Amino acid sequence: MNTKTTYGKEILWALLALAVLAAIPFLTPSRVVLDFVIRLAAFGIFATSLNILIGYGGLVSFGHAMFFGGGAYAFGLLMQKAGTSIPVAMLGAILFCALLGLVIGAICVRLKEIYFSFLTLAFAMLLHSVILTWMSLTGGDQGLMGGIPRPIFLGIDLSKPISLYGFACVVGIVSLLLMRGLMQSPFGYTLRMVRDNAERARFLGIDVWRVKLYAFIIASSFAGIAGSIMALFVSGAYPEFAYWTMSGEAIFMIMMGGLHVFIGPVVGAALLLIFNDLVTRFTELHGLALGIIVLVFALGFKRGISDFVVQFLRTLKNKRATP
Template structure:
């Protein structure tokens, strides 16, 4: 369970990480590094929120992008057509995805393994179809046109440096909250349900409720990733909620590692780097990326952080021997 010392340790790590990120523009003023970190904040939250289900809950979702895209569209529409301020629009996007997660999760978490996975995919395709066909509201396959207002008082998120700092703060805060939740009694209960649902139910735990709460939490944090991406591109597009986006989140977890908390963020960074390099060097994007994924799946047989942790533990055991 979460102790006072572990909370302080996680808080110090979060503050140190935030301090490093805030300092980056002073050493690398170009847009390349800033744009990369902004996208990393969005995709890192997206992948880490999915890992609440996959790594901690044992529920592999193939449709998590519906909350990433749903958060982007809800935020954009509240800003464009609702005239809401940035904080109100962010809160509205999170609440929208919380309700969406409750409705969809209430149905999906009753099923197990592959049935759960494909039902989430079915709902995701339904949401994507609604976005495509409801042209008067969403703009159809063209996405939200006209841009999103990104000024709130003295906060001008149209400025890339301001957006960078805003994304860093929002990303670190959300990661810290996820870490805190997963280290709480609820997080350990979720692990128990993952490892042995029958035993957890025998002990009096409502398995359906625990899984549903995890589904809603994952939905909310994924929506924040969508908000950051919507601010970055000043709009929202159907690709945000397409099944390939869900697949990329699974790849991020596979590459980074699902047994360490920071693994999905590392995987998001790796996938972004690989995508940027591959698109510049070859036209066979899918083939090259497939080979890289196979290397992680068949070569390392685990994510990067899981591999590093295993090596470290192995060396520590050898050093402890007399």
């Protein structure tokens, strides 16, 4: 099966997913469900963008939240200060995160393993400190004050919950489809080759540093999209978006959902959001409870749940095929 045929099927799956999401508001009037899907769109993109580095590139970043937070602040400031339209502000957030990823990635991807991880963490903490101290621009620890305007564009009024829901769904599905296409492209397979054996890839004439840098920029840009959706949802941007714990949550989503199945991080994001909502409702020790849940997943499945399911189905298929 060629790549075009495979990608055509994935587009059909994406359209089917959009159709299902479009039906949800007609099936339930609950605002809680709509808000959950909007948050899932943001965190699903965020976790999947991080998995471009971890799952496909073998680069474990502890500072990916800097792009999530950076995208949220860039989007919010463009809307508040410059009065741009929503598409222009989102494009500006993407460009800001891509440029930030270019500068930081050019330094970080030269390093290996734990050094790469902790340098990304250091840069994330630096950006978080800038957000806290530059109060005249960012609002400090109070975040962007005054809300984010939602002017009508192309007849779409995002001040209406149902319109915001539809916008988040479309942006989420399109972003996932684009990331899937990139990872199934020659670049994606080159990135896997670099992950598996960088020396062999270098011997074949591949510029390993450049491939890793491109992956870093791509992941940063999509994290900026996720931050923009979250800024629209909460009508603001807050320092917590760029804090290191946000990167940790994305890593938990990948661990719970799966590294090796593309949709795994989205599954993990849904699980973590559900568990977080349930735990915070029933106990104040939500940190401890979530830690235990993640530990159960790590020890029980020994991989993300989507990886576990795919491996189980393959094993079952092989047993049936064996005479």
